[in-house]
Amino acid sequence: MSPTRPTVSTWFRPRSAWLASVLVAGVLTFHAVVPNRVGRLGSLLETFLPWLGLAVPVLAGVALVRRSPIVLTTVLPPLAAWLALFGGLLLPRSDGAYDLTAVQHNVSDTNPDPAGTARTLLGADADLIALEEVTPSHAREFTAALDYPHHAVMGTVGLWSRYPLTGVRAVDIRPTGVGTDWNRGLRATAATPSGAVAVYVAHLPSVRLGPGFGTARRDESAALLGRALDAERLPDVILLGDLNSTVDDRGLDPVRAHLSAPREGLAFSWPASFPLARIDQILARDATVTRIWTLPDTGSDHVPVAARIRL
Template sequence: MRGTANRSGAGRVGKQWSWRWPWRWQGSWSGRGRVLAGLAVLLASLLVFHGAVPDTAGRPGSLLETFLPWLGLAVPVLLALALLRRSAVAACAVLLPAAAWLGLFGAFLLPGDDRTPGLLAVQHNVSDENPDPAGTARALAATRADLIALEELTPAAAPAFEAVLAPEYPYHAVEGTVGLWSKHPLAQVRPVDIRPTGVGEGWNRGLRATARTPHGEVAVYVAHLPSVRLAPTHGFGSVRRDESAALLGAAIAAERTDPLILLGDLNSTVDDRGLDPVAAQMDPPSRDFAFSWPAALPVARIDQVMTRAAAVTRIRALPATGSDHLPVAAHIRWHGPGPGSEPRQ
């Protein structure tokens, strides 16, 4: 009888312990805990060493880098699975991709620099199918930016932009389907040839101008790189864009005027290695997401404002217009006393 009572008591104690502690952790390196931990390590590796992913056929490296910030969505999923599995190993492993993502993009979550910029620039692909170019022009004029760069500017839509922007932006230049409107005089305007191989002479998507601001002269480039295509059979089709980026990078490298501002639809994010020929010539980009495409549900910023001998202290997406892109506005500050000090040697 005594032994039976002890066995019954032991059973009750065991049941009470299980009821009080239902989330007992499985710390062993086995089963799904090991799989989840392995996935967490793989995710962290992709975030930190994305440059090691080869850009072979289909350009998987560029595709990964285009949507790199979105890898962070896998972190809470892995954490939830680790909690459901009650795996301490997996839960600890999830800290690796979380730390990697915060190291890359954590600064993007901090408040932007709202100090008065030395210059405000707006970049917008206005779409060659925009049903309301005049309305788009009014929205851009309302930003009161110093510079407004446009892409996909068709001959049919150009008069509407010229008419609406003229009162506030008396200076403008257009080359092919790209244009620049400025509050400050423009000089030395010329096209920039960024045509990839096999594209005819009528394809004009680059211009260069000198903006004579109150602080001095600034070289301004406007560019629209070729679109990329994602297809199941060919992967990430970026060959023409990459070739055009190399031509644009060469033109910027040869530019002797500083500061320099590049505005354009580059069909590339700043993380994408396809933009390296351009990004290597410029100062570090602003630490902001400012997703600009597609306008209905923005997942990437392919509209860029980049600088040399100046800093983009903040970049933000603006409300939608009649385009499939969102406009982006950038605050630019000079590194030194102002532009136009000394030309590059």
């Protein structure tokens, strides 16, 4: 005699719904305890952490199917946990007082239309524009199209500024085994009307999804960037970059130890076809990113992000 298989209604019982509810709420609240030793599962979870909020409409749908007020209450634990983590990012806010606007964009080294990309970026009326995957030919095209008075390019990263730039130098964030021709970090001092600001542009190594979540090179590069930020002597610091990491991912902890994240706005930037995460970051020290948002698609696999910053 064959064992009885669970029916669809079995999974919709209050006990099963409550189990799912508590599990999701627990993972949201205690995501930091999910281990990274096996397949970097903790980092993978934290990269897409906001999407666990989809459990709320799923549980609400289960309640409607069963017409069960008891099941409907199962939305409360994950909803409360999600709002505690991300609710503040959704609050409507005006620009308020700010001192400058910055744009961050990985333009893609196969960008077919640098001039068109530049026009999109100019729409933000930014004081600082940081770009990654800038090829030598694209660097010339972006410089001409953006027409900013000051700019600096190191390797494949560049900074265009309305304010004078001094102290421009490369920042070595090369992971082990990478040659000296790999240059994805720069640092410059921008002489803004509010005072000198250290501006960093960085492009951390990509991660790989395979057997596990391949973040070793990115994490090593993030640690090197963290050391550079720790050694920075100017109090006001802005970091613009494709960090291949969300601010929730513990792999970015060496950087987050020195910089604060935006107070509002999800601004998912990757992949451009259906953005799932913000891996393009605008972070600050002794300054506040008061608002962050995305700009229109440029044909890259990332969409640009822009931010207001109060110094």
